[in-house]
Amino acid sequence: MYDFAYQKPGSLADAVKVLSGDPDAKALAGGQTFIPVLKQRLNKPSTVVDLSKLGLSGITVSGDKIVIGAMTRHAEIASNADIKAKIPGLAHQASLIGDEAVRHRGTMGGSLANNDPAACYPSALLALGGTVKTDRRTIAADDFFQGMFTTALEQGEIITSVELPVPQxxxxxxxxxxxxxxxxxxxxxxxxxxxxxxxxxxxxxxxxxxxxxxxxxxxxxxxxxxxxxxxxxxxxxxxxxxxxxxxxxxxxxxxxxxxxxxxx
Amino acid sequence: MPRVTLTVNGKQHTVEVEGRTLLVEVLREKLALTGTHVGCDTSQCGACVVHIDGISVKSCTQLALQADGANILTIEGVAAADGTLHPMQEMFREHHALQCGFCTPGMVMTAIDLVESHPAGLSEKEIREGLEGNLCRCTGYHNIVKAIAAAHPLMHATAAE
Missing domain, CATH: 3.30.390.50 (CO dehydrogenase flavoprotein, C-terminal domain)
Structure with missing residues (x-):
């Protein structure tokens, strides 16, 4: 792995500032894809910005929608009672990602931002017609995915949460x-x-x-x-x-x- | 150089690391806790599993700096201070749940979290699924599954005391 500077900002504004000001800075969510990528030297960031202290984790029910914080781990999504009851397909999907230890670290926001063509969550977001909330706007699922490993996210833009309508x-x-x-x-x-x-x-x-x-x-x-x-x-x-x-x-x-x- | 403070097996350490230093490198190379193994270094094998704040994590897929301030438990911290084995270690011995032993530290750490997070019980299928991220190159899975099933009542009996 190439070396890099590491930062763990305490506010969303600070994280956006670092990531926007330096095109070689990269965001770190759960790291279960990103750290293996770094090990293979497929990416050479100047600074890695750890998003874990931004308070972006958690699952809430809001009317006919479920809101999932971007840093919510797969294991939490798989075991959450509201998601199991209201969107069982999503709870099941999260339980099939990686393995137990990977699910303890990997996050929904990280997976969506990476948009691996074989990742699971993009299919849930798109089929549910959800929306991605970022530090600056709301993006509909139909507009978010723009091809393999490509999304509508701009340089320095951070996903804060995902809003999913509850289906029948x-x-x-x-x-x-x-x-x-x-x-x-x-x-x-x-x-x-x-x-x-x-x-x-x-x-x-x-x-x-x-x-x-x-x-x-x-x-x-x-x-x-x-x-x-x-x-x-x-x-x-x-x-x-x-x-x-x-x-x-x-x-x-x-x-x-x-x-x-x-x-x- | 950045510094990271970790509580490992109850003891606090502050060490200098690089941004890219992995948690497993700190454990093995800085703290000489070589019970945590690196089998594949590609997040597949689970030989490096430790607990971070009570949850099983692959320490080869975690930067040391991410764990700043965390409580870490490695295989060296699992037995009691007087050397009495943890019920999971005891059952691994009882059921001969190891052959070459290379995967064993990660298996034990994964198994302890699995049992602790399923107080109501674990089916054989759940145990096998729970071990998905731990590979045994001797293919000794049958006895590992037996050991975990046997440790479940022991661990929850101890917890209830």
């Missing part, structure tokens, strides 16, 4: 790489009175995406059979040593049906 039904189904535990295909489905949203992670070259054909069919009939005949094109899907794009396209159909069956 939700489920997450993940086909894991047996070694890395990352999603080869992960499907989050959410049913609202206004319709169904379904987002897929792990498969797309551009990162997480919504499957509009399935959403349309499920909004008319929320059952696995409704999407049995929908063929997903393998264009724009990832192909690697673990799974070809054709295999991922097939898995999207299978895993989506399982997710709907679990939610229904």
């Amino acid at each position: 039904k939700s489920a997450y189904e993940k086909f894991r790489n047996p070694a890395s535990r990352y999603a080869i295909v992960g499907v989050f489905v959410a049913k609202f009175a206004s319709g169904v949203r379904l987002a897929i992670t792990g498969a797309g070259q551009g990162g997480v995406f919504r499957h509009t054909a399935m959403e349309k069919a499920l909004s008319a009939n929320f059952s696995p059979d409704a999407i049995g005949g929908i063929v997903t094109s393998s264009d724009d899907l990832n192909s690697d040593i673990h799974a070809s794009s054709e295999y991922r396209a097939h898995l999207i159909g299978v895993i989506s049906k399982r997710a709907v069956a679990k939610a229904a």
